[in-house]
Amino acid sequence: MSKWWQIGIVYQIYPRSFQDSNGDGVGDLPGITQRLGYLQELGVDAIWISPIYPSPMADFGYDVSDYRDIHPLFGTMADMDHLIQAAHDHNLKLILDFVPNHTSDEHPWFLESRSSRRSPKRDWYIWRDPAPDGGPPNNWLSRFDGQSAWEWDAKTGQYYLHSFLAEQPDLNWRNPELRAAMLDVLRFWFDKGVDGFRVDVSYRVMKDAQFRDNPPNPNWQPGMDPAKQVIETYSRNTPDIEHFNRWLREVADEYEDRVLIGEINLPPHELVKHYGRSLNGFHLPFNFNLIFTPWDAAAVRTLIETYEVALPDGAWPNWVLGNHDQHRIASRVGAAQARVAMMLLLTLRGTPTLYYGDELGMLDGDIAPEQVQDPWEKKVPGLGLGRDPERTPLPWTAVPNAGFCPPDVTPWLPLNADAAAVNVASQQANPVSMLTFTQKLIQLRRETAALNQGSYHSLPAPDGLLAYERRHGEQICWVVLNMTGESKKWELPGDAGETSVLLSTEAGELPGIANGALHLRPNEGLVLSV
Ligand code: GLC
Secondary structure (H helix, E strand, O other): OOOHHHHOOEEEEOHHHOOOOOOOOOOOHHHHHHOHHHHHHHOOOEEEEOOOOOOOOOOOOOOOOOOOOOOOOOOOHHHHHHHHHHHHHOOOEEEEEEOOOEOOOOOHHHHHHOOOOOOOOHHHEOEEOOOOOOOOOOOOEOOOOOOEOEEEEOOOOEEEEOOOOOOOOEEOOOOHHHHHHHHHHHHHHHHOOOOEEEEOOHHHOOOOOOOOOOOEOOOOOOOOOHHHHEOOOOOOOOOOHHHHHHHHHHHHOOOOOOEEEEOOOOOHHHHHHHHOOOOOOOOEEOOOHHHHOOOOHHHHHHHHHHHHHHOOOOOOOEEEOOOOOOOOHHHHHOHHHHHHHHHHHHHOOOEEEEEOOHHHOOOOOOOOHHHOOOHHHHHOOOOOOOOOHHHOOOOOOOOHHHHOOOOOOOOOOOOOOOOOOOOHHHHHOOOOOHHHHHHHHHHHHHHOHHHHHOEEEEEOOOOOEEEEEEEEOOEEEEEEEEOOOOOEEEEOOOOOOOOEEEEEOOOOOOOOOEOOEEEEOOOOEEEEEO
């Protein structure tokens, strides 16, 4: 029997930008609860909500100052309890974000830890003496500015490690007390009925025990992401990360039917190790490789095949096209290919994760310099690293502020300029909109075992087309995607027999099959029943 997290579709909500219910211009938990009907109708199975915990918001919630409470911006614990219940009433699973690599520098644990070298929590964080020259202990760099990842603490005369902002000190998971405290956080939420966690930068949690210098990156040039000046051999994905993965899994396994999803930004052969040697690691180590592969049929086919081959026995695949850290898919590949991309995401073998707003084909927002919120953009402006563009509010209707927040309130990030046209209500009313198409595609996936759990095989196709078969028992689907702006002919790989086209990314009449072939329009993707 397949699990819900295998057959199902995950939908990521960036809570600040989904629905404001109290008129402060920031989305919140009651806002999500209000919109559960929309998600149910869309046809997704689970929602993952980025962090909603108390936080000074140096990194918009990824700097947690209390793992067991709710930030007042997002509501109260009662709102969360209500959301968990309401989600379940809508047949939706609820996945929270767990941030184990670092806390906020305002977390009481860190305040205690930095108070003295003899603090009982000193070792809960990563403190080191200066190098012999008085400088930082090694050459590790902060992800957000490419400056040293070590911050000097004059009072206690040591450096602490921060893989991200100085306001996000890294935790020391080699300390058993810290570990126990963090694992209890998982239990706290599991006990409340939460169905799983997306685990923030899980592959960074264990660092080299000897704190060796990272090697320089020979391919780095000025103008590139400054953090990439070194290759992160020793500051992430060290061999003993498997222990961390297993500790988490053991807690999840104390409960029934929960899921752990790791945020792991690695190529397939490294990524799949995070399933665990005897599959005692993550259920789903997030597979981001589609985001980093050129949008080209041959490259995508190679990626799918490489990943399928790399997957260990018993490992369930998954695919991601976008999230709150990546420019939106419709901006990356264009509006026409965004539909093809959606068809790909929802017809590949494995659990898809959909980023809020991608079902509308939302584009990156235009953020004026004075509107910038993201610390990454503030640290290294102008390199295109800022993440505000993909975090703009979801437009619900055509009114000013698009029903996200009241018309007279300034939202925390501006609505997209095209929100009066690209919004949920207008797309619901349009039979050929991206939203209607996505909904049909989800419906088809839900009702077709070949698509939601069948095997994957590549099919022959000319340049520019990506074609594959999904098969479950007797049921066979073919998917063929025209990843170019030109018309293309596809010769069916077998007897046309009863083959028929079930769904197209394009409006209008479905293409017919004649003489064992069909013609795809520019940017057209098709699902066929064989
Ligand atoms: C993850 C999050 C990102 C955050 C970072 C630090 O990559 O997705 O948004 O800034 O971790 O927590």
